[in-house]
Amino acid sequence: MTNTPEDPFLSTPASSNPDASTPTSDGVPATPEVPDAPDAPGAPDAPTAPDAPEAPGIPPAPPAPEAPPTTEAAPAPPAPVAPLAPGVLAPAAPPVYASPTAPGVLATGAATLAPPAPGTGYVPPKPTGLQWGAIVATGLYAFLAAYGALTASAMVDDLKEQFADPENVTSGAGQTVTGIISFMVGVASFVLLALWMTRIRSNLAAQGVKAGGPPAVEWWGWFVPIANFVLPLLGMRAITRKSVSFFLLAAWWIPFALYWIVSGFAQTAVFGAVDFSTGELTNPDALDNIVPATWIAAVLMFISWLFLVLIIIRTTERHQKV
Numbered sequence: 001m002t003n004t005p006e007d008p009f010l011s012t013p014a015s016s017n018p019d020a021s022t023p024t025s026d027g028v029p030a031t032p033e034v035p036d037a038p039d040a041p042g043a044p045d046a047p048t049a050p051d052a053p054e055a056p057g058i059p060p061a062p063p064a065p066e067a068p069p070t071t072e073a074a075p076a077p078p079a080p081v082a083p084l085a086p087g088v089l090a091p092a093a094p095p096v097y098a099s100p101t102a103p104g105v106l107a108t109g110a111a112t113l114a115p116p117a118p119g120t121g122y123v124p125p126k127p128t129g130l131q132w133g134a135i136v137a138t139g140l141y142a143f144l145a146a147y148g149a150l151t152a153s154a155m156v157d158d159l160k161e162q163f164a165d166p167e168n169v170t171s172g173a174g175q176t177v178t179g180i181i182s183f184m185v186g187v188a189s190f191v192l193l194a195l196w197m198t199r200i201r202s203n204l205a206a207q208g209v210k211a212g213g214p215p216a217v218e219w220w221g222w223f224v225p226i227a228n229f230v231l232p233l234l235g236m237r238a239i240t241r242k243s244v245s246f247f248l249l250a251a252w253w254i255p256f257a258l259y260w261i262v263s264g265f266a267q268t269a270v271f272g273a274v275d276f277s278t279g280e281l282t283n284p285d286a287l288d289n290i291v292p293a294t295w296i297a298a299v300l301m302f303i304s305w306l307f308l309v310l311i312i313i314r315t316t317e318r319h320q321k322v
Helices: 128-150 152-164 177-206 217-223 231-240 246-273 284-288 290-321
Strands: none
Touching (some): 128 177, 128 290, 152 246, 152 284, 152 290, 177 231, 177 290, 217 231, 231 290
16 A cells, blocks of 8 residues: 655644634534734824924014103193282182081091080089089188187287287287188188089080079179179079079078178277277277187088088089989
């Protein structure tokens, strides 16, 4: 038997054909494996446009120049003024007034301490300092009057000794340290009481209440002869009309007017006891009258001061409620 050569195109080894199905043990051919599909090739990147070439012979544009600094415009020269005729004055510029402000407010907007217009419910402050100043000063004057009554007897005895020998009589006979101090305290009492009365009057005016009576009588009414027995009372009545009763005013003023009379008699008693042409004591009994007169004056002054204290306190408290 001869060997026939195999045609390489007709016979292919089983192992060389990957798609050939190999039979299984039960005679059913196995399903061949399907190879994976190859990946699609990626799209190429788009080419970038080349820069445009500069035109030959054209230089680049120069940078823009900076703006010059601004300068303020020079002020315009004043307009020429036409000459005036001889004897004619140049007209002045009208005054410039500030805009009106609310009452009680300065131009800068800060509130002032000025009270509002009368009748707007404004309540002025109480003159407490003047109140107690007047009370203390008049009280001290009343105390000195009482002290003068206590020392009146010793003062009379000293006068009798001086006038017993006319050569020993001096121009200051009858004057004591207590009398000098009492005079100065009396002046201070007058000033403080007048200041208190003036403040009450101005406070009433600030509330739209006209006190009436003689104007400023609390200052000059005390020095008018004879009329000074009435004028201070009228001034006190004008400012206390709606605060205290007239009975209280009379209880103050009548004892004070009597004090003036009695103390004046005590101070002038020496003129009826001494003959000033010779300096001799001619009526010693006239000097003895000084002691009771001084005591009566001291009591009257103390009574007057008590009612004055009530008037001052009540008026200070009530004059804001008129």
